[in-house]
Amino acid sequence: VRRSMAEYNQRYTSAYEMYADLEAALNADDMFAVMPADLPSVKGGVDASAHDDPTPDEATRVIAAGSPVAPGRANPAATPAADHAAASPAAPVNSETPGDRSRPRLSLVNWWTGSYAARPGRPAPAAGPAGGDGNEADGWRPWRDGDDEPLINKSIHRDQFAPADEQLRRARQRAKAAQQRVNRKxxxxxxxxxxxxxxxxxxxxxVAIALFVFLGASVFLAGGLIFAGASNSGQQADSAQPERLLVDNNDGISITLNNDGLDSLKFMEDLKGLGGDLEGLREIPTQIVEALAQAGIYDRDRGVISIEDEGNRITIKAPEWFLAGDASETAGDSRATAQAHAQTQAASQAPSSGSVLVINDLRDSADDATSEAIDRGLDRxxxxxxxxxxxxxxxxxxxxxxSAKKAIELGTADDQMTIEKLKAWLKGSDGALQGLVWISRDSPAGNPLVLMRGKASERxxxxxLFRS
Structure with a gap:
């Protein structure tokens, strides 16, 4: 078996050599002890002529009886001399014509031994002309119930092939039809x-794209309407409540009046202090100035205003006569003056915010201007x-x-380590002490070191407050 699958130059030259090797292996005492060198095909002791039996056995005769080709007609293109030689007495004797012979029907009797029984079959069809129309006369026979063989073309066995150009034409037609079927599918x-x-x-x-565009346009239109309505309402509110600027000095304090009767004192974060010289207060009616002074907000002598608030802003209620814009008519109205005084005083009273420790290293060495700046900041x-x-x-x-100077030791106000020590000291001090202001020799009076508990905005x- 291995030699039958080997290269062509290493295979058996005939079936008789294989048969001789099989016989030698079967007749050996130990089949598995047989070496390749012991085989007859290797030793060269096989006589193929001893096994040549010109007499066909029964199975060969049965198969030959069903062949549609008559003996001596194996090659349809043979010459008449070849036909005469094939019909010579040396050829196998068979006087039957193809139309008289019939292909036997074989049935297996014993599948183990391979024995079978042959029954007579129907006569073989007569050979038709080459290139027929594909019916039974051409060798094609349709499948019938009871047949033991599939649909075959017996003209193949008769070597009735179409010419080469016809086969090429039919092959191209089949390829074209197959391509058309593929394209159609x-x-x-x-x-x-x-x-x-x-x-x-x-x-x-x-539909999805159209719906998306419609929804986007709807949202855009609705947003535009809402924005337009808000703008109109804002413009109406501005027109209904115009503001009049009464005071706007360079220290960041402005007093405005609107129609809801509120005077607003607004403080700017980016300017130096909460107060300053309010020269514009001369434009305010005398009753308002007196009310602010009595409430402790406005200081006539120093020309400054001091405010305690929660968000850099205080709002006081203006009297009704002030909204009219003519203060001279009601300048002597004691009732309006008392009302303004009561409202501003109530708005200006602030609860105690705690204690602040002030360390002033410049108390004995500062000049008059520096001392006044420090006192002004302390008052604020x-x-x-x-x-x-x-x-x-x-x-x-x-x-x-x-205690604070002990924490400072020899440090300076611009030393980060000293600042951290003061923060730790302030954190561990009494809760009533809310902050520390250190006016040191290393920093100007207008820029002291301030440490506060809580928010940085308070610091x-x-x-x-100490800036000039």
């Missing part, structure tokens, strides 16, 4: 993919509701100042 598949099922509930792409700090400690001679002031607000 592809076209049908494309049409089926592009065709939408009328019963399908899937949203069409065009007191007006915010803070209780100032550390400047007196009481035991509490002395102890707090000494920045106190820093602005």
């Amino acid at each position: 592809r076209s049908q598949a494309r049409r089926s993919r592009g065709r939408r099922d009328p019963n399908s509930r899937q949203l069409n792409a065009g 700090l007191a007006s915010l509701g803070y209780s100032i400690v550390g400047l007196g001679v009481s035991d509490e002031d002395i102890e707090l100042t000494a 920045r607000k106190i820093e602005r």
